[in-house]
Amino acid sequence: MNLLPNFSTFEFECGCDEAGRGCLAGPVVAAAVILPVDFVCPQLNDSKQLTEKQRNALRPIIEREAIAWAVAEVSNIEIDEINILNASILAMHRALDKLDVLPEFIIVDGNRFKAYNDIPHKTIVKGDSKYLSIAAASVLAKTHRDELMIDLDLKYPGYGWRINKAYPTKKHREAIKLFGTTPYHRMTYNLLGKSK
Secondary structure: OOOEOOOOOOOOEEEEEEEOOOOOEOOEEEEEEEOOOOOOOOOOOOHHHOOHHHHHHHHHHHHHHOOEEEEEEEOHHHHHHHOHHHHHHHHHHHHHHOOOOOOOEEEEEOOOOOOEOOEOEEEEOOHHHOEHHHHHHHHHHHHHHHHHHHHHHHHOOOOOHHHHOOOOOHHHHHHHHHHOOOOOEOOOOOOOOOOO
8 A cells, every 4th residue: 555645735734653662661652743744755654564674674764764753751750650641651752843844734653642732743553554754763763762672672681672672472461570670661651561
């Protein structure tokens, strides 16, 4: 399926997406991407549909070709304070803050967003599999976050973060039982997977 270039008629339409909402540790990372209207990249898709190798190959193309792009994060401590939904939106706002070009319109993956600087926006469910700029944002958010978790894996080996990126895998939960939590774990999450 070919992804659509734009939702609106604005030239500087910005796509936003995040990565790491369901993880047990580490930050949530968001990206904001403004692509040229004539941007063509047939292999670009929702990051969840791509392999790690494909995402890593797409990242430099997006970063080189985009009119503007930025990545930002919200820490696990902030996630515990304000909850993951608010943290995801805050991460997107922080990414938008870092853009060199002010967007004229913002499209966001999912169904929840808070207005940013009175710029018109539209939330789009499964937007990362419909629009190029959201797909590009999903790739940047995911690759930047994965890189971060691989670095943290060196500091806290044993949890398998290099492989599981802090998602709630069996190995990750067994490591929490065995070693306890790290300063990067989200303490408001159901870390051990026990039914409440």
